Amino acid sequence: xxxxxxxxxxxxxxxxxxxxxxxxxxxxxxxxxxxxxxxxxxxxxxxxxxxxxxxxxxxxxxxxxxxxxxxxxxxxxxxxxxxxxxxxxxxxxxxxxxxxxxxxxxxxxxxxxxxxxxxxxxxxxxxxxxxxxxxxxxxxxxxxxxxxxxxxxxxxxxxxxxxxxxxxxxxxxxxxxxxxxxxxxxxxxxxxxxxxxxxxxxxxxxxxxxxxxxxxxxxxxxxxxxxxxxxxxxxxxxxxxxxxxxxxxxxxxxxxxxxxxxxxxxxxxxxxxxxxxxxxxxxxxxxxxxxxxxxxxxxxxxxxxxxxxxxxxxxxxxxxxxxxxxxxxxxxxxxxxxxxxxxxxxxxxxxxxxxxxxxxxxxxxxxxxxxxxxxxxxxxxxxxxxxxxxxxxxxxxxxxxxxxxxxxxxxxxxxxxxxxxxxxxxxxxxxxxxxxxxxxxxxxxxxxxxxxxxxxxxxxxxxxxxxxxxxxxxxxxxxxxxxxxxxxxxxxxxxxxxxxxxxxxxxxxxxxxxxxxxxxxxxxxxxxxxxxxxxxxxxxxxxxxxxxxxxxxxxxxxxxxxxxxxxxxxxxxxxxxxxxxxxxxxxxxxxxxxxxxxxxxxxxxxxxxxxxxxxxxxxxxxxxxxxxxxxxxxxxxxxxxxxxxxxxxxxxxxxxxxxxxxxxxxxxxxxxxxxxxxxxxxxxxxxxxxxxxxxxxxxxxxxxxxxxxxxxxxxxxxxxxxxxxxxxxxxxxxxxxxxxx
Amino acid sequence: xxxxxxxxxxxxxxxxxxxxxxxxxxxxxxxxxxxxxxxxxxxxxxxxxxxxxxxxxxxxxxxxxxxxxxxxxxxxxxxxxxxxxxxxxxxxxxxxxxxxxxxxxxxxxxx
Numbered sequence: 001x002x003x004x005x006x007x008x009x010x011x012x013x014x015x016x017x018x019x020x021x022x023x024x025x026x027x028x029x030x031x032x033x034x035x036x037x038x039x040x041x042x043x044x045x046x047x048x049x050x051x052x053x054x055x056x057x058x059x060x061x062x063x064x065x066x067x068x069x070x071x072x073x074x075x076x077x078x079x080x081x082x083x084x085x086x087x088x089x090x091x092x093x094x095x096x097x098x099x100x101x102x103x104x105x106x107x108x109x110x111x112x113x114x115x116x117x118x119x120x121x122x123x124x125x126x127x128x129x130x131x132x133x134x135x136x137x138x139x140x141x142x143x144x145x146x147x148x149x150x151x152x153x154x155x156x157x158x159x160x161x162x163x164x165x166x167x168x169x170x171x172x173x174x175x176x177x178x179x180x181x182x183x184x185x186x187x188x189x190x191x192x193x194x195x196x197x198x199x200x201x202x203x204x205x206x207x208x209x210x211x212x213x214x215x216x217x218x219x220x221x222x223x224x225x226x227x228x229x230x231x232x233x234x235x236x237x238x239x240x241x242x243x244x245x246x247x248x249x250x251x252x253x254x255x256x257x258x259x260x261x262x263x264x265x266x267x268x269x270x271x272x273x274x275x276x277x278x279x280x281x282x283x284x285x286x287x288x289x290x291x292x293x294x295x296x297x298x299x300x301x302x303x304x305x306x307x308x309x310x311x312x313x314x315x316x317x318x319x320x321x322x323x324x325x326x327x328x329x330x331x332x333x334x335x336x337x338x339x340x341x342x343x344x345x346x347x348x349x350x351x352x353x354x355x356x357x358x359x360x361x362x363x364x365x366x367x368x369x370x371x372x373x374x375x376x377x378x379x380x381x382x383x384x385x386x387x388x389x390x391x392x393x394x395x396x397x398x399x400x401x402x403x404x405x406x407x408x409x410x411x412x413x414x415x416x417x418x419x420x421x422x423x424x425x426x427x428x429x430x431x432x433x434x435x436x437x438x439x440x441x442x443x444x445x446x447x448x449x450x451x452x453x454x455x456x457x458x459x460x461x462x463x464x465x466x467x468x469x470x471x472x473x474x475x476x477x478x479x480x481x482x483x484x485x486x487x488x489x490x491x492x493x494x495x496x497x498x499x500x501x502x503x504x505x506x507x508x509x510x511x512x513x514x515x516x517x518x519x520x521x522x523x524x525x526x527x528x529x530x531x532x533x534x535x536x537x538x539x540x541x542x543x544x545x546x547x548x549x550x551x552x553x554x555x556x557x558x559x560x561x562x563x564x565x566x567x568x569x570x571x572x573x574x575x576x577x578x579x580x581x582x583x584x585x586x587x588x589x590x591x592x593x594x595x596x597x598x599x600x601x602x603x604x605x606x607x608x609x610x611x612x613x614x615x616x617x618x619x620x621x622x623x624x625x626x627x628x629x630x631x632x633x634x635x636x637x638x639x640x641x642x643x644x645x646x647x648x649x650x651x652x653x654x655x656x657x658x659x660x661x662x663x664x665x666x667x668x669x670x671x672x673x674x675x676x677x678x679x680x681x682x683x684x685x686x687x688x689x690x691x692x693x694x695x696x697x698x699x700x701x702x703x704x705x706x707x708x709x710x711x712x713x714x715x716x717x718x719x720x721x722x723x724x725x726x727x728x729x730x731x732x733x734x735x736x737x738x739x740x741x
Numbered sequence: 742x743x744x745x746x747x748x749x750x751x752x753x754x755x756x757x758x759x760x761x762x763x764x765x766x767x768x769x770x771x772x773x774x775x776x777x778x779x780x781x782x783x784x785x786x787x788x789x790x791x792x793x794x795x796x797x798x799x800x801x802x803x804x805x806x807x808x809x810x811x812x813x814x815x816x817x818x819x820x821x822x823x824x825x826x827x828x829x830x831x832x833x834x835x836x837x838x839x840x841x842x843x844x845x846x847x848x849x850x851x852x
Contacts, residue, residue, distance in 0.1 A: 540760050547756060580747045587754040587773060599769050606751070610776050613744075618792045618807035619783065625816055629823045633772075636827055640834050644765060663756035670777075671749030674784055687786075687810040691802040694795060694809075701795040703802060703809040708816065719817055726824035730831040 003082060007073035007423075010090060014066035018059055025055040026448045031167070031456065033103065049103035049167060052452035057100040057231060059449065060306065064223040064313045065093050067427035071317050072215045074423030075324065085125045085213060092118035096224050100231055105154045105164045112150065112196075115225050116143045122216045123209045135208040138516065142205045146195025150232075153188035156181045169239050176239060186240050189232065190249055197229025197283045200257040204513035207268075207276040214320025217272060222279050222312035227305065230286045234301070234457060241293050250291025255387045257284025262394035266493055267500040269331045271319040271402055275312065278355075278398045281391050282308045288388070289370065292377050299462050300369035302450050307354060307366040307435070314351035314431035315402055318344065321424045322406060331405060338407035340418050343425050345407045350432025352403030354439075356396045356486065357479060362438040362445075364479070365466055367392065371475045389482060396486025397493055442466035540659075547662050554669040576616045583609025596644065600637055604630060621704045640734075744784060751777035764833045771829060775822040779815045786811035
């Protein structure tokens with residue numbers, strides 16, 4: 001089948017890239033740079049930096065991506081929009097790779113937004129469902145808001161350091177941290193990372209995004225996209241980190257996210273929602289560790305990143321398979337799946353062991369490191385240790401709920417066995433085996449993958465060896481206690497869940513998702529109000545607004561112009577004054593014209609006045625043209641006279657007075673302008689040029705004429721074209737028959 | 742002074758008529774505005790008697806002469822103005838034919 005083939009080939013390509021990334025990470029001594037100019041004026045260069053930290057992420061993205069594409073071959077067939085989903089998934093993978101490899105922060109931002117947009121389409125993949133569309137919009141709005149914050153932060157960063165390359169920003173660390181902009185930059189960057197990585201109080205979009213198909217959840221919402229925020233924070237740790245603000249902000253938010261996510265997880269009965277909340281909790285843990293920022297904490301964060309990606313992606317795939325197998329994801333209705341498909345249980349159990357942190361899985365090592373980091377961290381409150389412990393214990397419970405509860409039988413009768421296809425089973429099992437293998441050979445993973453990326457990030461070796469067995473020490477005792485507590489909570493989880501739901505209901509008016517909904521609603525209301533006000537469809541209104549604005553502009557110019565003596569004794573002859581007065585009277589009368597004939601005649605009088613004006617002030621050509629035009633217009637009006645709509649009584653008096661007032665203000669200002677303009681202009685250089693050269697160069701004595709047909713002949717050509725087009729328009733308007741409506 | 746007031750007056754009349762609901766009135770307003778704008782450009786070149794025509798036997802204009810540049814601009818504007826107003830009239834005619842009226846607020850209701 002065609003679709004499956006493309007899935008497999010994409011999977012193969014990602015796998016090759018993943019292996020290549022591991023190989024490169026092992027052999028890379030110094031970062032590799034690749035750059036070329038894009039928009040040099042705004043400092044935008046397409047510049048990439050390949051170092052081991054980037055390669056670590058590339059390994060994660062491609063490794064998980066490979067399995068997800070493989071999983072798609074089993075999960076997506078039967079879905080109408082499968083090809084679209086697959087191609088957007090590919091686009092997403094590429095933008096994610098660009099994100100972790102770019103060196104220029106603006107380029108990073110562009111890829112960042114790309115992941116947001118592709119995520120929007122992926123979450124809304126089942127766009128025929130209303131909740132999918134709403135979830136997609138919610139994810140988009142929240143992450144885009146964070147993206148905007150990030151963009152502002154980048155601009156401020158540029159103001160502070162004068163560069164946009166990550167590598168040179170690191171060199172300017174002191175400059176940035178001393179800058180008065182530093183707190184703003186940090187908070188904005190954190191806002192970008194927190195929205196992307198679903199940190200409290202922005203966590204609510206992630207569980208909502210679970211309407212996406214399972215492969216998408218496995219890829220975006222556990223292993224990669226939500227880790228982009230963590231990547232950003234880790235990248236900026238050498239630049240912005242190790243200050244009190246960084247420390248407090250990340251530790252506080254991380255701890256809050258950890259505990260909120262883990263508690264809410266238990267109150268969910270949808271497996272995917274449950275897993276999503278544990279993801280939120282895990283992301284909180286990562287933020288917390290980055291906030292600690294000690295060598296041990298950073299190392300623990302890297303290990304946990306790998307651990308979490310492996311088990312969470314696997315569990316999401318298992319959730320997808322369960323859905324395929326049983327037709328539901330509701331934990332209250334699922335049971336006895338172990339009998340239906342033992343292989344699936346195996347696929348669920350391995351990652352769940354890692355999630356619980358049982359030896360010999362990699363998860364165990366990760367958890368030990370985290371506890372160790374917390375225990376020896378110099379500046380940490382006992383409260384945070386307790387929070388971390390509780391979150392871990394709740395995570396254990398969640399793992400049991402997700403991977404054990406659906407599989408144990410509740411009744412004696414055994415349901416029929418059902419076989420799942422290979423693509424639905426293999427990827428989670430592979431991920432489980434990877435976790436196991438990494439746990440069994442931690443030294444290899446530590447030396448070849450984690451240590452180089454740590455060095456690339458911090459610029460110094462960590463001196464921490466990964467070991468499976470540390471002996472019985474406080475850390476080990478804590479781990480065991482966590483497991484026991486988790487298991488105990490599992491025993492009473494239904495009470496716990498009820499408790500959490502009560503608290504949730506009680507606090508729901510203050511919940512961030514409620515605030516979000518309110519905000520969106522208000523915004524839409526405001527937008528429609530604004531549209532009603534500004535776009536009410538009345539031409540009169542639009543014109544009045546334009547007019548008032550023009551008056552304002554003129555007024556501003558009026559008061560800023562230097563006062564100039566206006567010579568009132570302008571060359572005014574008696575006859576010109578009379579003509580002007582006549583035309584003015586005609587113009588005034590035309591306002592009050594009650595019939596078409598009257599209006600047209602008065603218009604003619606005005607035109608004639610203007611013509612005579614031209615005659616007296618040295619413009620014979622203009623006078624001639626104006627006269628001809630007046631005549632032509634009269635002919636035209638006469639020709640459609642009978643077919644023009646009749647004059648009708650006009651609008652109410654109040655409206656009229658208002659319009660007249662607005663028009664008067666503008667007119668008065670304009671009069672003053674004319675007065676200034678008459679004295680403003682002496683012959684400028686261009687006019688001088690024409691006056692000098694008309695006869696010698698163009699052999700014409702009428703300078704105006706020469707300008708039109710010689711110097712600016714092309715413009716005149718354009719003018720003729722305009723006339724021709726207008727004529728064609730008129731013809732087509734007049735010729736077409738009256739159409740029936 | 743008188744010229745300035747005259748142009749201002751033309752603007753007032755033009756704008757006022759443009760704001761009317763009747764399309765025909767609006768068209769007349771547009772024509773008046775055209776006159777006003779033309780005159781504004783014209784007088785901004787300064788006013789003087791005589792014509793920008795080079796006399797026999799001379800090589801260039803003798804000062805003082807009227808500025809030829811605004812005149813050329815205005816000439817173009819007059820001609821374009823004719824095209825536009827003719828088109829406007831045809832449009833009004835057609836609108837009236839189809840919608841049976843020229844009241845803008847009524848047209849808005851009918852869409």
